[in-house]
């Protein structure tokens with residue numbers, strides 16, 4: 001645990017009267033959970049400070065977690081402390097005005113590709129950025145206040161980013177901190193209903209997608225979700241993107257990839273893996289992420305095929321050099 005970094009961040013928070021929180025674009029449960037969790041803790045603890053959540057894109061799937069603040073005037077940024085959560089690179093920060101802040105802090109658990117803030121607290125072995133916020137609260141209980149709402153945001157980020165506490169970066173510390181959050185009285189029935197329930201159309205799409213997914217020679221499973229398919233089943237971009245998890249339990253398929261065609265013609269790539277490291281493959285296609293969960297972008301079917309063939313080669317090499325994979 002990085003006590004010194006946490007102390008430096010707490011000192012900065014105390015120093016500023018205005019604090020603006022940011023996260024990555026196309027937010028997931030962790031991006032929203034960590035920002036809204038920290039936001040709520042800071043608002044409770046420092047009612048006299050101005051605390052804002054300022055981002056430019058939102059998630060329908062996670063709308064049950066509530067909204068963010070309306071845009072504030074640009075001039076308010078110049079004497080504010082900016083805190084960016086769960087975002088490895090400056091290009092992925094949801095609000096481009098982050099650079100107007102007087103000072104910037106980065107809190108993140110992704111593999112560090114780029115340094116963009118003078119104060120950075122990065123722990124890539126953490127299962128989520130929300131876990132870091134839980135640790136930040138837990139280490140500063142004498143100073144910081146929490147309530148059920150803040151704990152629910154943080155817990156939501158912890159469960160979603162760890163695959164419901166399944167992924168390998170889940171540690172005894174993750175579970176201890178999850179316990180600290182649970183002791184704040186979270187309604188887990190409601191939270192999991194919000195996370196799991198789907199519309200009937202989504203089930204129909206899933207049945208169709210199972211028929212469309214393909215497997216390469218070495219076992220890379222992949223699925224191309226065209227705009228036509230998305231229209232046919234009335235899917236949002238988020239619904240279409242969720243299809244990556246349909247391929248997550250095929251025996252011997254250690255890498256699985258969803259390609260989502262976007263409105264601008266580009267293709268969003270969501271890479272997932274067991275045992276094999278895929279973030280360096282993602283980095284070759286303007287992406288990045290974690291060893292076993294990464295994202296990228298391609299711009300044509302030909303480029304998609306090239307990525308699939310590189311993933312197939314990577315998996316073939318991995319299988320030849322290693323034993324015990326499933």
Ligand code: AMP
Nearest residue numbers: 270271286287288289290293294295296
């Ligand atoms: P996703 O498939 O979008 O859920 O992304 C999986 C992981 O990779 C997340 O932790 C993302 O933050 C990260 N990621 C996705 N796209 C990019 C990108 N273009 N550059 C860097 N990291 C990314």
